[in-house]
Amino acid sequence: MKLKIWGLLPVTRNQFVIIEIILFSFFFLLTVFFFSWSVPKYVDDPMILFHAKYLKYITLALSFLIVVETQYYLNKFISKQLEINELQRLKIELQNDEIMQSIRYASRIQEAILPDNNKLPDMPEHFIFYKPKDIVSGDFYWFAQHYGKMVIVAGDCTGHGVPGAFMSVLGISSLNDIINETEEELDSGEILNILRDKVITSLKQDTEGSISVSGIDLALIILDIKNKQIQFSGAKNPIFLIRNKKIPGTFENSDYSVTESDNYNLFHFKPDKMHIGLHPIFQPFKTQIIKFEKNDTVYLFSDGFVDQMGGSQGKKLMNKRFKNMLLNIQNKNMSGQREIVERYFNKWKGDTEQTDDVILFGIKV
Secondary structure, X not given: OEEEEOOOXXXXXXXXXXXXXXXXXXXXXXXXXXXXXXXXXXOOOHHHHHHHHHHHHHXXXXXXXXHHHHHHHHHHHHHHHHHHHHHHHHHHHHHHXXXXXXXXXXXXXXXXXXXXXXXXOOOOOEEEEEEOOOOOOOEEEEEEEEOOEEEEEEEEEOOOHHHHHHHHHHHHHHHXXXXXXXXXXXXXXXXXXXXXXXXXXXXXXXXXXXXXXXXXXXXXXXXXXXXXXXXXXXXXXXXXXXXXXXXXXXXXXXXXXXXXXOOXXXXXXXXXXXXXXXXXXXXXXXXEEEEOOOOOEEEEEOOOOOOOEEOOOOEXXXXXXXXXXXXXXXXXXXXXXXXXXXXXXHHHHOOOOOOOOEEEEEEEO
């Protein structure tokens, strides 16, 4: 930024300061000199005597004027800079408003893509706790009917916010294509295998030189109410099944661990250790068959809940607290469970920023 000094000389702020310092130093030194110099007694020239008497005041006045001029032009520089800053601020605010409007519109699109509960009237009692970190989310839920059975998914895409939201739209649209275009019944592992191929192709991860590492961690179940059976396949994400202790719980050919409370057992069914997308491990996804009993509760979720920072020490919530919370709400109906889950999450988070997107899908079968 430049200003014209004395209406003639365009200079930058730094150049102006250097010029003023030089001028002030010159006139100030002259002032000091004239105030300290005395006319010898033998000098009687009127002109010399005049200069000796008044020149020191003239140089002092010039030094003062330079200080005033410096302050005046510095204020002009500052005013000009403030004006530029204000224009930049307004421009940034306008750009931010436009970006936020776009993101909010994207959020409405994402909400429209998420499935509508009314489309599956036969869905058992359930709740969905869905809490994006930002306006749009990288976590998603999805369900559809497939040959008289219910396919239910809870997914966690790479990243959150806008990048995660793009991935979630890709995941949902790919799942819709699989269910709508397939002419034969698929098991849960086959659906994940096809979904992985679609994601790899869409992201061009199979192209030589591709550096995309995006993917989706998810849990998928196929709920067969008639035969009291659940098919489960997981891409890095497990599922929990909670059952009353009075009812035996053994599951053949399934990989699981058990956490006990006084009245309930929580069965943690483990996923495959590969996500949906290109991965160093590339094998078919396994299908685990789980026989359920009446009033069992199944939970699908992302890692956003257990990774939330908070509590008195600002630590992660972790799996142990998450499991204990779920075990302690089994005497509530699903809407009551959702209320407790939301309260528990908000209390744990407190004033801490939300760490990640959160999805928790609970179903009483």
